[in-house]
Amino acid sequence: MSTLLILMSVVVTLVFGLFAVGVVLLLVRATQTPPHKIQQPGWQGAASGTPPVPGAGSWNAEVMSDGLVGMAGGSLRSTFGRFDLRDGALAFTPNGEAAPAWQARCADLAVTRHGVLSPHAVTLQGPMGVVRCSVSIEHINRFSRNSIKTMRQANYATQFVQVLRANGARG
Numbered sequence: 001m002s003t004l005l006i007l008m009s010v011v012v013t014l015v016f017g018l019f020a021v022g023v024v025l026l027l028v029r030a031t032q033t034p035p036h037k038i039q040q041p042g043w044q045g046a047a048s049g050t051p052p053v054p055g056a057g058s059w060n061a062e063v064m065s066d067g068l069v070g071m072a073g074g075s076l077r078s079t080f081g082r083f084d085l086r087d088g089a090l091a092f093t094p095n096g097e098a099a100p101a102w103q104a105r106c107a108d109l110a111v112t113r114h115g116v117l118s119p120h121a122v123t124l125q126g127p128m129g130v131v132r133c134s135v136s137i138e139h140i141n142r143f144s145r146n147s148i149k150t151m152r153q154a155n156y157a158t159q160f161v162q163v164l165r166a167n168g169a170r171g
Helices: 004-029 149-165
Strands: 057-061 079-086 089-094 103-106 110-113 124-125 129-136
Touching: 057 149, 079 149, 110 149, 124 149, 129 149
Parallel strands: none
Antiparallel strands: 057 079, 057 129, 079 089, 089 103, 110 124, 124 129
16 A cells, blocks of 8 residues: 555656646746747847947837726727837837827937836827837737736837937936
8 A cells, every 4th residue: 555655646746747847848938039929120129238229110019098997007998009219209100000190209208117017118208298008029919918928028118218218218
């Protein structure tokens, strides 16, 4: 009887060990940008420890609504689109539109990066008003959340703010 218990405990330990290794490998893989995901062209993050270089770039964007749902971080009334940085000016073009909804010189913008507990990553203030938004070089999920992707998007938001500040935005 004791041999059977020892054998069962060894098998259970091996199964849990393999499960733990599988979970760790899955987490490592999930935190990397998958190669099949389309990234925005024209901008690459600065190498670690180097200041961002001013220039052109594009980011997917979710602009939160002003209502209670938007304040809580819900995407029900959000406007999805793209931020384009060209020649020291930032423009927001909603999905499906040919022309930007607004454009502002970076020198006229104040930008704030928020922490992970905030429902939005970045606040922009300028001639267009106050814009609470999240940015990514990956597709932004609309109907579901992905915690691992959200962690990557936090890094994209930091890089976005750094590039805007390098182009003259106040912080």
